[in-house]
Amino acid sequence: xxxxxxxxxxxxxxxxxxxxxxxxxxxxxxxxxxxxxxxxxxxxxxxxxxxxxxxxxxxxxxxxxxxxxxxxxxxxxxxxxxxxxxxxxxxxxxxxxxxxxxxxxxxxxxxxxxxxxxxxxxxxxxxxxxxxxxxxxxxxxxxxxxxxxxxxxxxxxxxxxxxxxxxxx
Numbered sequence: 001x002x003x004x005x006x007x008x009x010x011x012x013x014x015x016x017x018x019x020x021x022x023x024x025x026x027x028x029x030x031x032x033x034x035x036x037x038x039x040x041x042x043x044x045x046x047x048x049x050x051x052x053x054x055x056x057x058x059x060x061x062x063x064x065x066x067x068x069x070x071x072x073x074x075x076x077x078x079x080x081x082x083x084x085x086x087x088x089x090x091x092x093x094x095x096x097x098x099x100x101x102x103x104x105x106x107x108x109x110x111x112x113x114x115x116x117x118x119x120x121x122x123x124x125x126x127x128x129x130x131x132x133x134x135x136x137x138x139x140x141x142x143x144x145x146x147x148x149x150x151x152x153x154x155x156x157x158x159x160x161x162x163x164x165x166x167x168x169x
Contacts, residue, residue, distance in 0.1 A: 001045075002145055003037035004057045006030050006075075008113045012068040023071040030075035031082070038086050042095060051094030055148045056083050057141075058101040060164045076101070080160055087158035096157035098148045102141045103129070103164035129165030136165060 007029045009022045034056055041054055061069065062076030080099055087097040104110060106121035114121055122135045129136070144163045147153055162168055 001037065001041035001053075002055045002057075002149065003034050003041075005033040005037060006057060006059075006109075008072060008109055009069070010113055013071045014068050015070050018070060026071040026075050027078075030072070031078045034079050035082055038082060038097070042086065042090055042093075045095055046090075046093050049093075052096070053149045053153075054086065054090070054095060054097045055145050056097070056099045058083070058099040058160060060101055060103045060162060060168050062099070062101055062160070063162060063168050083160065084158050091157055096148075096153070098153070098156060098158070099160040100141060100144045100148060101160050101162045101164070102144075103136050103167045105136050105138055105141060107138060128167050130167070130169065131165040134165060136163065 007026060009019075009026060011017075011019060011022060013019065013022065038054055038056065044050075045052055056079050058079040059072070059076040061073040062080045064073075066073040080101075083097050083099045090097055104121070104125045106118040111118055111121050114124070116124070126135045141163055144161050148156065148159075148161060
């Protein structure tokens with residue numbers, strides 16, 4: 001099961017100006033929504049005695065702090081915590097739980113937040129990768145998810161696979 005629940009806010013959401021209504025909305029989707037997906041997938045898998053994989057989308061901001069988007073950063077840290085706890089609890093049932101944490105991708109949601117088109121978003125973030133002349137695409141994230149869902153990652157659980165072109169290195 002792949003849980004890709006997540007939203008962004010348009011405001012900067014720095015600590016001193018944190019809008020708690022936006023914060024609550026962010027956590028309702030990014031954390032509570034993710035927890036509900038993991039819970040119900042795990043229940044169905046355990047009841048059916050199905051071994052398999054649960055993959056959650058976090059973010060590179062789940063690995064570090066941010067100069068803005070405090071609520072988003074906190075929510076993605078919570079997703080990593082959920083994954084780590086679920087991996088410990090569900091391993092005895094043969095269920096692997098992992099995260100994929102991409103850097104910025106020019107998705108419609110991100111383009112909308114930045115009020116830029118796809119090429120502008122890619123141009124903005126490409127210099128931050130240590131892999132020169134490369135830009136992160138949705139397909140790169142999908143390939144990482146497919147790896148975590150496949151038997152090729154059969155002994156991997158509790159792992160956060162960062163897909164960021166070396167940004168966090």
